[in-house]
Amino acid sequence: RKEVEQDPGPFNVPEGATVAFNCTYSNSASQSFFWYRQDCRKEPKLLMSVYSSGNEDGRFTAQLNRASQYISLLIRDSKLSDSATYLCVVNLGGTYKYIFGTGTRLKVLA
Amino acid sequence: ETGVTQTPRHLVMGMTNKKSLKCEQHLGHNAMYWYKQSAKKPLELMFVYSLEERVENNSVPSRFSPECPNSSHLFLHLHTLQPEDSALYLCASSQGTGPQETQYFGPGTRLLVL
Numbered sequence: 001r002k003e004v005e006q007d008p009g010p011f012n013v014p015e016g017a018t019v020a021f022n023c024t025y026s027n028s029a030s031q032s033f034f035w036y037r038q039d040c041r042k043e044p045k046l047l048m049s050v051y052s053s054g055n056e057d058g059r060f061t062a063q064l065n066r067a068s069q070y071i072s073l074l075i076r077d078s079k080l081s082d083s084a085t086y087l088c089v090v091n092l093g094g095t096y097k098y099i100f101g102t103g104t105r106l107k108v109l110a
Numbered sequence: 111e112t113g114v115t116q117t118p119r120h121l122v123m124g125m126t127n128k129k130s131l132k133c134e135q136h137l138g139h140n141a142m143y144w145y146k147q148s149a150k151k152p153l154e155l156m157f158v159y160s161l162e163e164r165v166e167n168n169s170v171p172s173r174f175s176p177e178c179p180n181s182s183h184l185f186l187h188l189h190t191l192q193p194e195d196s197a198l199y200l201c202a203s204s205q206g207t208g209p210q211e212t213q214y215f216g217p218g219t220r221l222l223v224l
Contacts, residue, residue: 037207
C-alpha cells in the first residue's frame, strides 16, 4: 500500500461546480497534513494546512478524518483558475520526511 | 515571488558531464531539501539539510552529491548521470519541523540527460 494515495483524475467539472478530492494515508502516526497546488510546469505551492478540527479558506475547505486515515479538499464555486494538480502531503511530525501523493488533476471547464 | 530561487531553470547534459544545481532561499529558514519529480510519480525526497548538516539521505545514488555551505544555499552536484535521471529537481525550505511547518519550493530545474 502506498504511504499516500490520491485519485489521479482528471476531474473535469464546469465552472461554478463543487468538487471534492480525498487522500488516504497509511501511517496512523502521521501528525500534519497539507494540500499543495501545482500548476503545469511550475513548483508546488501551499494551498492550506489541514487541522484536526477542519479548516476553511474562502471557497476551499479541508477536513481530516483520523479514524479512516484520510483528508479531503472541497472546492466550491469552481473557477477556471482552479485548474491545477492538487497534491496531498503528510508529515509524521518532528521529522523532515514529507510524503507526497501523486496528485489529483482538476480541470475546470468554461 | 523570490523566496526560493534555483538556477539553472533548464539543463541538458550528457552522461559524462558534470554539472551543479544551485538553490538559494531568502526566507531565513533552517532546513533545505532536494526533491526529484518525475512524470506521473510523486515528489521523491532526496536530501535534507538542517542548519547546514545533512539529516536525511533517502538512498540516493552517489552520482548525486549535495552540498550545503550555509543555511541559505544548497547545491546538487551531478556527475555521470543516466537518462532515467531526467526529471524536475525541486529545492524547498522550511523554518523547522513543527506540526504545521510548511515547505516553500523554488521553481525547479528541468533536467534532461542524453
